[in-house]
Amino acid sequence: MKVLILGNQYIAVDIGASSGRLMLSGISDGKMTLKEVHRFKNGFRKIDGHDRWNIDLLIEEICCGLAKVRKMGIEEVTLGIDTWAVDYVLVGSDGRKLCDPVAYRDGRTRDAVEELTTKIPKKEIYKKTGIQFQNFNTLYQLYREDRELLKKTRMIMMIPDYIGYVLTGNAVTEVTNASTTQMMNLRHGLFDEGLLHEAGVKAEMFPPLVEAGTKLGGIKEDLRLEYDLPKTNVVTVATHDTASAVAGTPGRGHDWAFLSSGTWSLLGAELNVPETGSQAFNENYTNEWGAYGTYRFLKNIMGMWIVQCIHREYQGRYTFSELADMAGKVSPFRQFIDVNDERFMNPENMIDEIRNYCRETGQEVPETPGEIVMAVYSNLAMFYADQLHKLERILEEKIEVLNIVGGGSNVALLDQLTADLSGVRVVAGPGEATAIGNIIVSMISEGDLKNIEEGRQLIEDSFELKEYVPSPGKYREIMEKYQKATGGNDND
CATH class of the missing domain: 3.30.420.40 (ATPase, nucleotide binding domain)
Structure with missing residues (x-):
């Protein structure tokens, strides 16, 4: 059997509600390799009366994980980030977060669906967005957001997009995650102005929409020097x-x-x-x-x-x-x-x-x-x-x-x-399907795979x-x- 070893090395940053990890991958002998190089805990804690994520710690853990990759002798990687959906970070005019993001399990949106849908009927919202009704959807979180904070907000960024922004300085809104907000119009492929109005925000507060597989850019030089990181090219994968x-x-x-x-x-x-x-x-x-x-x-x-x-x-x-x-x-x-x-x-x-x-x-x-x-x-x-x-x-x-x-x-x-x-x-x-799918999109973006069908065949050939x-x-x-x-x- 012909041995195929591709030089490209891939990192999936996969963060869930209780933990996160960095998974290293490549293609060797026609099979996808997968190795965990760093794992860390995640969870929300009560601050100012709300359950909040420690977003700065997550970013620090990513950098620590990449530093481990560099110590393994790997000089260059392609990295993709995925996390849970619906939660967001409010960014001020100075480009910094205004506060730690509120977790979707926080009680602030209790009864928010019932309240907002007295203004716009459920059937109309569903026809526009096709998204199920959950109290924690971004639409209802923004509906209950602190109005004074929104006045100070220049950008609203989904969690993985914000992490990518801090790492690279480039701001986007990736569509697989944006769709979970219940504010994206299926027909137009854009944020729905009527729903944004009810939430008290405007479309220009969200960075440009991009598809999964879009190249975001390299990690900022100051971060590379501070943590001694490999050259890291970030791809905006399917971030949800x-x-x-x-x-x-x-x-x-x-x-x-x-x-x-x-x-x-x-x-x-x-x-x-x-x-x-x-x-x-x-x-x-x-x-x-x-x-x-x-x-x-x-x-x-x-x-x-x-x-x-x-x-x-x-x-x-x-x-x-x-x-x-x-x-x-x-x-x-x-x-x-x-x-x-x-x-x-x-x-x-x-x-x-x-x-x-x-x-x-x-x-x-x-x-x-x-x-x-x-x-x-x-x-x-x-x-x-x-x-x-x-x-x-x-x-x-x-x-x-x-x-x-x-x-x-x-x-x-x-x-x-x-x-x-x-x-x-x-x-x-596979049990690691999220990290694997993250990497498959990066591989397609970099040209190591032709399409998702070839990626799924590679998965079937590589994992039990x-x-x-x-x-x-x-x-x-x-x-x-x-x-x-x-x-x-x-x-x-």
Whole structure:
């Protein structure tokens, strides 16, 4: 076999709600390599009455990670940045942030959807944007933003765009992330003036819109000298982490769906045209913009956030793997829980919240760690199966394969339950799909790959994928009981 080693080295900066990392990649012997070179913690903390991200620390950690790359003897890299969506940084006339960004789980937007939609009806907003209604969308955050701060604001920048701006001095607004604001007009491809007006901002406050794969520039010389960094060329990749995860999903043909399973679970299909019909509106599905002219038609599901909270509340007594093992010894489906209920968004104590939900609904209360985690896994799997069938009805297409990617794809118990409940074959992996998709876009930008199809073939050739075959009809009665108990999970 011909050995192919390309000189280009790539770094994915992938930052989630609880941690971030720098992943080093290249192509060797026809396969994509991937190595973690730096990992750091992330999280919000209460400042001035709001939950805020420490954005300066994130940038410092990126520089520290790049310094490690230089110490490895690597003199030049191409770097892409992806993070979570909807949150933003307000930048003043001096080019500096006015304050640390407020986290989307902060309570300031509670009831904001209901208030704003008395002025513009939901159907009109959905027709314009195709984006689902979530209290934390940027539209509602800006609607509740401090008016005095907005008066001082010269630029509004999404989190990954702001990080790229600090590193390079160049300001852009990348579209996969901008679409999640619920302020982008699907028809015009620009920010919608009417929605901006309700939020109290103007289009010129946002830097120019760019597509995923746009070259941003090199890291500033002062940063290179301060941290002893390699020459770093920054590419504005698909900066919304879900957009990168979908780019990193090895889907084939047109009969597959994706489930990006991390802090959030995002279940949907990649489309060439948005779907904004009445069924999509009623089910609160979203049309987020993807890389290369695609749309991520998906449903937001609370996801592994619930398990992350449980893990934290046990104060390190158990690893995630140990919690999964304990759950595997418990029989599933002992409770029916709507995992997308707002009460699980940011409770003071997740374990107590789950137990209280069960008490209030007259169900068996989970007591042991295994029972609690199995209650979550069971209900996540049922929610996934329910939404997968709704997705088929909306698109009027049969889905044959569900590609599960992200950290949650490593939970074999959850993968098999999802396959059995949905009746759809599950292909799990890669677990690092977000970082991989980030890098794939950089590789295409640099010319090492021709297109996304070639990138997905490279992923399939490079990483281990696991298959879970469903047992047809095994849990049909369980799904019927679940749908009856939860009302079909229509959470608008």
